[in-house]
Amino acid sequence: MVLSVAHLGPAGTYTEWAATRCAEWLSQQFSQSCVLQPHTSIARTLQGVADHGADFAVVPVENSIEGSVTVTLDMLWQLDQLQIQRTLILPIAHALISYAPTLDQVTEICSHPQALAQCQVWTETHVPQANCLALDSTTAALSSLAQHPQRGVIASHRAADLYHLPVLAYPINDYPDNCTRFWVVSLDPSTQGTHTSLAFSLHSNAPGALLWPLQILADRHINLSRIESRPTKRSLGDYHFFLDLEGDLDQAPVQTAVQALGEATKVLKVFGSYAVI
Amino acid sequence: MVLSVAHLGPAGTYTEWAATRCAEWLSQQFSQSCVLQPHTSIARTLQGVADHGADFAVVPVENSIEGSVTVTLDMLWQLDQLQIQRTLILPIAHALISYAPTLDQVTEICSHPQALAQCQVWTETHVPQANCLALDSTTAALSSLAQHPQRGVIASHRAADLYHLPVLAYPINDYPDNCTRFWVVSLDPSTQGTHTSLAFSLHSNAPGALLWPLQILADRHINLSRIESRPTKRSLGDYHFFLDLEGDLDQAPVQTAVQALGEATKVLKVFGSYAVI
Numbered sequence: 218m219v220l221s222v223a224h225l226g227p228a229g230t231y232t233e234w235a236a237t238r239c240a241e242w243l244s245q246q247f248s249q250s251c252v253l254q255p256h257t258s259i260a261r262t263l264q265g266v267a268d269h270g271a272d273f274a275v276v277p278v279e280n281s282i283e284g285s286v287t288v289t290l291d292m293l294w295q296l297d298q299l300q301i302q303r304t305l306i307l308p309i310a311h312a313l314i315s316y317a318p319t320l321d322q323v324t325e326i327c328s329h330p331q332a333l334a335q336c337q338v339w340t341e342t343h344v345p346q347a348n349c350l351a352l353d354s355t356t357a358a359l360s361s362l363a364q365h366p367q368r369g370v371i372a373s374h375r376a377a378d379l380y381h382l383p384v385l386a387y388p389i390n391d392y393p394d395n396c397t398r399f400w401v402v403s404l405d406p407s408t409q410g411t412h413t414s415l416a417f418s419l420h421s422n423a424p425g426a427l428l429w430p431l432q433i434l435a436d437r438h439i440n441l442s443r444i445e446s447r448p449t450k451r452s453l454g455d456y457h458f459f460l461d462l463e464g465d466l467d468q469a470p471v472q473t474a475v476q477a478l479g480e481a482t483k484v485l486k487v488f489g490s491y492a493v494i
Numbered sequence: 495m496v497l498s499v500a501h502l503g504p505a506g507t508y509t510e511w512a513a514t515r516c517a518e519w520l521s522q523q524f525s526q527s528c529v530l531q532p533h534t535s536i537a538r539t540l541q542g543v544a545d546h547g548a549d550f551a552v553v554p555v556e557n558s559i560e561g562s563v564t565v566t567l568d569m570l571w572q573l574d575q576l577q578i579q580r581t582l583i584l585p586i587a588h589a590l591i592s593y594a595p596t597l598d599q600v601t602e603i604c605s606h607p608q609a610l611a612q613c614q615v616w617t618e619t620h621v622p623q624a625n626c627l628a629l630d631s632t633t634a635a636l637s638s639l640a641q642h643p644q645r646g647v648i649a650s651h652r653a654a655d656l657y658h659l660p661v662l663a664y665p666i667n668d669y670p671d672n673c674t675r676f677w678v679v680s681l682d683p684s685t686q687g688t689h690t691s692l693a694f695s696l697h698s699n700a701p702g703a704l705l706w707p708l709q710i711l712a713d714r715h716i717n718l719s720r721i722e723s724r725p726t727k728r729s730l731g732d733y734h735f736f737l738d739l740e741g742d743l744d745q746a747p748v749q750t751a752v753q754a755l756g757e758a759t760k761v762l763k764v765f766g767s768y769a770v771i
Contacts (some may be wrong), residue, residue: 224729225675225759232539260614279729279730280725280727281725281727281728281729282725282727283564283725284564284723284724284725286561287561288611306730330607330628334565339536349627350627350628350629351607351627351629352627352628364565378584379703392727393727394729396730398730404658421715424712424715424716424718425708425711425712426718427708427718427721428709428712431702431704431705431708432705434701434702435701435705438701439701440700440701441701441703441704442731443723443731443733444721444723445722445723446561446720446723447511447561448556448557448560448561450557450558450559451558451671452558452667452671453556453558453583453673453675454719454720456720
């Protein structure tokens, strides 16, 4: 049997790099070969697994500079049955890829919105004349570069190498310590690892409403490694909370905390426990 | 004297609409005329006020579907001295503006990333053949529509009216109950209103670290209307927390809570108290 790994494509995106790393791990883990399955959006990538069209999906969840990848959180809440199997962290170093001989001849810079945001100060300083165009992925515009020498694309150095394209500047991130965390998800139950992720909505918007769930965790000495609020999309001021905890669902404190959270919250969704690849 | 109001331009953006509403309010409040000052990014809009280049700035802070406008939160933390004077909420209803006679002739859809995201399901259902291009503002591509009849732009119906452009479909939001909250900021102190906004970083990432600040608010029966985490941009897993409280800085409970938060947190920044326009 061949395992399929859905990801945001095409080859050369950071997520494809993460998917490649994940496929290597899966091959070792299950002694099976893997095939990558590129998709045009994160939403479609996750939907692919929910619809049994792929065995695993690799999706970005958080960048150290830009914060959460909100579509990943929203889709996980919406699709409901996906479970996180593993996490992996990749360093992000952006390159400006272009056939322009010098920076002052670049008039248009294309990339994924997060990549553009991560190089915003560099771009405004070194290529102030350029207009920024955000695209679906960092590599979407690479194929058009030869026809548009005034165009630059922000992508990984790996993408430039894969497509044999010239790198005009590297690295161009505004913050050198830039990395992105990915989740590997599937429909299999997952109860073991170093971290557990869950999300909930609250019964009421009263003083201290969020305090009770957090108290449940603190009482059991469970560290919260991350909390993120997302709008429920019903009305302004109505939120879901996404939490990453230290510990796994096979441990008694996490088990009793999840049970207590079920009573303290309106809707609770547990996305599983996982370790780093 | 004329008051200047910085905003993300050009005319026809939702923020320009909010700035127009804000200018009307300022004119009444101070009996002075106002001039709008369009900028090419939210970062530049806020920097304009910090540098004394504009008296006020109007910036989006939160959308009921997409969540926080993270650049606004990050810039407020970074610039430090800006104070929120007022908030206003506008309904968001997107239109597809295009010279194409029918939807199946649209091959390219341009807009701001948040507007594209808010119409994603509609776009995938009704214009599946189109590529999406994210731009700096909803109106950036409107001037090119006449030359590119296969292009569509997602913007407000007001933008189509302002520039005398044809509306091909309206409304096209995936969620009908879509609205955006804006903040009006300046360098003036602000201590009165219905809400207070602040942000802090924590001393440590230990179990219950976030509990102490939230307990301080709950003990004083202060309701938290919003909590949002943002990366500090130093390393993955290191966050600032942005809070909106009910109550103002002229009230004793909020005053003592802010004092206690100063002790319970590593860095505390208070962005002022404000009411709805």
